[in-house]
Amino acid sequence: MTRSTDETTKGIEHRGRPWLRLLPAVLPLAFLLLFYFYPLSSILSLSLAPEGELSLAPLAELIESPRYLRVAWFTTWQAAVSTLLTTALALPAAYVFARYQFPGKSIIQALTTVPFVLPTMVVSMAFTAFLGPRGAVNRVLMALLGLDRPPLDLQHTLAIILLAHVFYNYTLVVRIVGTYWSNINPHLEEAARVLGSGRWQAFRKITLPLLKPAIGAAALLIFIFCFTSFGVILVLGGPRFATLEVAIYRQTVHYLNQPLAAALSLIQIGFTFGLMVAYTRLQSHQRPVERQSRRATQRPPVHLGERAIVWGSLILILALLALPLAALVLRSLTSGAEGFPTLTFYRQLFENPRNSVFYVPPIAAVRNSISFALATTVLSVTLGLMAATVLDGHARRSAQPASPLRRLLDPIFMLPLGTSAVTLGLGYIVTLDEPPLNLRTSPLLIVLAHTLVALPFVVRSVLPALRSIDPRLREAARMLGASPWQIWREIDLPIVARAVLVGAVFAFTVSMGEFGATSLIARPERPTLPVAIYRLMSRPGATNYGQALAMSTLLMLVCAVSFIAIERFRVGEIGAF
Amino acid sequence: MSDSRPLLELRQVHKTYPDGWMLSPLDLTVARGEIVCLLGPSGCGKTTLLRLIAGLEHPDSGEIRVRGESIIGTPPHRRNFGLMFQEYALFPHKDVFDNVAFGLRMAGMGREAIDRRVGQVLDLVGLTGFERRDVNQLSGGERQRVALARSLAPEPKVLMLDEPLGALDRALRQRLMDELWTILRQAEATTITVTHDQEEAFALADRVVLMRAGEIVQTGTPEAVYARPTCAWAARFLGLTNLIQAHVDDATTVETPMGPLTMEESRLADWPPGDSPLLLIRPEAATLGQDGPNVIQATITERSFRGERYHLIVEHPSGLELAFNLSAHRDLPAIDEPITLSLDPSGLMILPPDPQAPVHSQRLS
Numbered sequence: 001m002t003r004s005t006d007e008t009t010k011g012i013e014h015r016g017r018p019w020l021r022l023l024p025a026v027l028p029l030a031f032l033l034l035f036y037f038y039p040l041s042s043i044l045s046l047s048l049a050p051e052g053e054l055s056l057a058p059l060a061e062l063i064e065s066p067r068y069l070r071v072a073w074f075t076t077w078q079a080a081v082s083t084l085l086t087t088a089l090a091l092p093a094a095y096v097f098a099r100y101q102f103p104g105k106s107i108i109q110a111l112t113t114v115p116f117v118l119p120t121m122v123v124s125m126a127f128t129a130f131l132g133p134r135g136a137v138n139r140v141l142m143a144l145l146g147l148d149r150p151p152l153d154l155q156h157t158l159a160i161i162l163l164a165h166v167f168y169n170y171t172l173v174v175r176i177v178g179t180y181w182s183n184i185n186p187h188l189e190e191a192a193r194v195l196g197s198g199r200w201q202a203f204r205k206i207t208l209p210l211l212k213p214a215i216g217a218a219a220l221l222i223f224i225f226c227f228t229s230f231g232v233i234l235v236l237g238g239p240r241f242a243t244l245e246v247a248i249y250r251q252t253v254h255y256l257n258q259p260l261a262a263a264l265s266l267i268q269i270g271f272t273f274g275l276m277v278a279y280t281r282l283q284s285h286q287r288p289v290e291r292q293s294r295r296a297t298q299r300p301p302v303h304l305g306e307r308a309i310v311w312g313s314l315i316l317i318l319a320l321l322a323l324p325l326a327a328l329v330l331r332s333l334t335s336g337a338e339g340f341p342t343l344t345f346y347r348q349l350f351e352n353p354r355n356s357v358f359y360v361p362p363i364a365a366v367r368n369s370i371s372f373a374l375a376t377t378v379l380s381v382t383l384g385l386m387a388a389t390v391l392d393g394h395a396r397r398s399a400q401p402a403s404p405l406r407r408l409l410d411p412i413f414m415l416p417l418g419t420s421a422v423t424l425g426l427g428y429i430v431t432l433d434e435p436p437l438n439l440r441t442s443p444l445l446i447v448l449a450h451t452l453v454a455l456p457f458v459v460r461s462v463l464p465a466l467r468s469i470d471p472r473l474r475e476a477a478r479m480l481g482a483s484p485w486q487i488w489r490e491i492d493l494p495i496v497a498r499a500v501l502v503g504a505v506f507a508f509t510v511s512m513g514e515f516g517a518t519s520l521i522a523r524p525e526r527p528t529l530p531v532a533i534y535r536l537m538s539r540p541g542a543t544n545y546g547q548a549l550a551m552s553t554l555l556m557l558v559c560a561v562s563f564i565a566i567e568r569f570r571v572g573e574i575g576a577f
Numbered sequence: 578m579s580d581s582r583p584l585l586e587l588r589q590v591h592k593t594y595p596d597g598w599m600l601s602p603l604d605l606t607v608a609r610g611e612i613v614c615l616l617g618p619s620g621c622g623k624t625t626l627l628r629l630i631a632g633l634e635h636p637d638s639g640e641i642r643v644r645g646e647s648i649i650g651t652p653p654h655r656r657n658f659g660l661m662f663q664e665y666a667l668f669p670h671k672d673v674f675d676n677v678a679f680g681l682r683m684a685g686m687g688r689e690a691i692d693r694r695v696g697q698v699l700d701l702v703g704l705t706g707f708e709r710r711d712v713n714q715l716s717g718g719e720r721q722r723v724a725l726a727r728s729l730a731p732e733p734k735v736l737m738l739d740e741p742l743g744a745l746d747r748a749l750r751q752r753l754m755d756e757l758w759t760i761l762r763q764a765e766a767t768t769i770t771v772t773h774d775q776e777e778a779f780a781l782a783d784r785v786v787l788m789r790a791g792e793i794v795q796t797g798t799p800e801a802v803y804a805r806p807t808c809a810w811a812a813r814f815l816g817l818t819n820l821i822q823a824h825v826d827d828a829t830t831v832e833t834p835m836g837p838l839t840m841e842e843s844r845l846a847d848w849p850p851g852d853s854p855l856l857l858i859r860p861e862a863a864t865l866g867q868d869g870p871n872v873i874q875a876t877i878t879e880r881s882f883r884g885e886r887y888h889l890i891v892e893h894p895s896g897l898e899l900a901f902n903l904s905a906h907r908d909l910p911a912i913d914e915p916i917t918l919s920l921d922p923s924g925l926m927i928l929p930p931d932p933q934a935p936v937h938s939q940r941l942s
Contacts, residue, residue: 470666472662472664472666473666473668473669475633475653475660475662475666476660476662476666476668476727477668477679477683478633478652478653478654479631479633479653479654479658479659479660479728480654480659480679480680480683480727480728480731481654481655481657481680481683481684481731482654482679482683483654486683490679491668494670495669495670
């Protein structure tokens with residue numbers, strides 16, 4: 001609609017420095033090209049042409065092999081079951097948070113999100129500490145029932161995998177569906193009731209159809225996350241279970257079969273890209289609901305039934321989300337079968353028992369992780385801010401529909417979120433180990449991988465805030481004499497500052513906990529926290545296990561503190577996926 | 578010498594949108610210190626015209642000049658025009674002072690000068706003491722004044738107000754209308770304001786520009802526009818609904834379904850006998866009783882008391898429905914009762930026949 005305006009403004013204001021206008025688009029794209037598409041395309045060529053000639057042998061090998069068909073099938077159905085289970089268990093909580101007001105609500109709601117930001121290593125450790133053979137539940141049962149053997153053996157079972165997936169993704173349903181639900185005017189359902197439909201019918205005919213897009217978005221996201229699940233399957237599932245992601249890892253690390261790993265990656269990329277496209281489509285179709293004031297939609301539970309559902313949800317949250325973490329902290333602070341309180345495990349983190357030059361004391365991993373995380377934060381915020389500005393570009397020109405290029409850009413910047421981190425790590429190993437980009441031994445490699453994983457979080461945090469800016473504010477500033485650059489500095493930046501901060505903390509947390517890519521590319525002498533935890537827990541002995549518990553607890557605390565910071569700075573629905 | 582040229586001049590400004598809506602090539606001049614009001618229903622193009630002048634949109638063709646110099650190539654932020662948006666567009670992250678100071682800071686004004694000027698305009702709009710208030714906590718009327726102060730602060734060459742009172746409730750609107758007029762006069766601001774409310778236009782403007790479907794229909798002082806609408810559409814828009822098909826008999830008489838009516842000779846000067854123009858009977862033309870020249874008998878169908886007057890709808894036996902305002906000093910017959918009225922010739926006017934192909938490409942402005 002304002003095409004000609006654009007042409008003139010471009011012509012007049014950017015005649016001198018057109019590159020300045022392109023920079024925010026070019027830098028993030030160049031980054032993706034170099035550190036995302038290039039490694040992935042190398043995987044493509046490695047899987048399709050391992051010896052330099054086009055050969056479908058690895059792919060054919062895969063498709064014909066019942067073993068990998070089983071892996072693909074398992075990957076799919078465990079993701080589907082996890083999604084169903086999570087949605088079913090979390091929907092009541094979404095309802096409770098959307099419609100009821102009770103003491104401590106905001107804290108409990110915030111706590112449900114903590115699991116989502118926890119590293120897979122922490123979650124895996126927490127679940128072994130909670131449900132493992134010598135976990136808290138078994139100890140309590142043994143003491144209560146006077147048994148001398150643990151009655152529950154959930155280690156390396158499907159059940160513990162599914163529980164961990166529910167633990168992880170519970171908050172997605174509560175957040176996405178709950179927020180959406182709380183903005184649905186309760187009068188709608190009341191109107192249906194007045195018109196003669198029963199409570200259940202009113203829910204099914206009115207509320208459920210309105211919730212559908214939110215439930216769909218949450219479910220799709222959970223499916224994507226579970227489909228690419230790695231750490232949970234590797235640690236909790238043990239050798240019996242393998243998703244595509246785990247299979248890629250094993251082929252790379254244990255069997256050194258890069259072409260086969262690459263072929264597996266290719267299949268996984270195809271799947272996740274399709275899912276990601278579906279997700280962004282679903283999101284762009286999601287109509288904004290009119291905001292309702294809290295007071296209009298929420299009230300304290302009164303009837304017995306209402307109280308029952310509120311209490312039921314809270315108890316489930318406690319049992320499912322809080323107890324595993326409590327078990328982790330508790331076990332890291334106790335030693336021996338009797339459970340004496342001790343700080344031994346924490347003290348050992350600082351020790352180098354063999355005084356060996358090659359041995360890295362575990363605390364060094366903490367230092368490594370923090371340095372990587374800080375660098376990742378700076379890089380991903382810079383690139384994410386640029387990318388979000390470019391993606392928001394079309395909203396600036398009020399009535400103009402998004403150009404096809406921009407519509408394509410949105411899912412492209414989201415791609416890393418759906419790409420398996422292990423695949424990415426494999427791609428880095430394959431491509432970035434030779435000139436001109438010989439980064440194999442550089443610590444930069446980890447920062448680049450983490451930035452790629454963190455970038456979608458930053459973009460998703462900043463973009464809604466940018467989009468929420470009324471275009472008339474920019475026009476008003478313009479009419480008051482502000483140049484485009486001044487408008488960005490005076491209007492856009494201050495308004496999105498908090499969202500940028502949220503994105504930064506997200507990036508920091510993601511980097512602290514990243515395991516999939518790091519497990520492949522981290523140098524042995526420079527491990528990160530999750531890598532160190534995995535190494536420690538893979539070694540035999542109570543000391544190693546205890547140290548892994550202690551480190552997991554530390555990592556959990558870092559992530560929980562970061563998360564509280566996110567919650568404090570978050571305004572509105574920023575960063576909600 | 579330069580003062581003889583109009584401050585703002587639009588020549589054949591034209592814009593087409595992809596959906597087919599267009600602003601016809603139009604001319605408009607605004608003199609220094611003048612308050613011009615663009616009046617029309619939504620979709621008539623008044624806001625678009627404002628945005629074209631502001632530079633937020635660009636005309637397909639035509640010239641926009643300030644004191645004779647073209648500003649077509651000048652980006653909005655270098656035009657030194659002020660625009661107050663419909664919902665005010667106050668910066669939510671800045672307080673009252675920083676909102677008002679924004680334009681001054683962009684102009685590179687020194688801190689002390691900014692303090693002084695912000696104090697001045699806040700005083701002008703009656704918001705002294707509100708400097709550090711959060712704009713999100715202000716009432717609708719206060720927000721409107723902050724927006725006005727913000728637009729006035731940099732002393733724009735032309736101040737544009739888009740529905741300045743549109744977001745306010747009726748009672749507040751009445752009060753602020755007079756206040757706005759006083760403020761604009763005191764600031765001696767050359768102003769273009771946009772509204773769909775004729776009362777607001779009449780109260781504020783030196784000159785009203787009546788717009789419809791992307792075209793200027795009529796221009797003139799509020800009094801002139803109201804007294805002499807030039808077409809049936811303008812008359813209807815101004816609330817003058819008694820339009821009937823007439824036939825010119827002789828120099829002072831027109832034939833209507835209600836019989837012959839006597840008119841002032843000057844009104845029929847351009848319409849020789851035999852022509853069939855429209856007759857406009859102004860609502861204030863009727864008086865009760867048969868003392869006047871044009872006596873008609875009708876039945877009252879609606880009657881509402883409006884304080885100093887009655888608003889009356891009567892039905893003539895010919896089937897015509899007419900609306901009148903009658904003084905409330907005399908008692909009126911009840912609904913469904915017959916009534917005798919005489920129509921003062923000064924309240925009878927001739928308009929060109931309604932072109933039966935009204936332009937209906939409407940678009941929300």
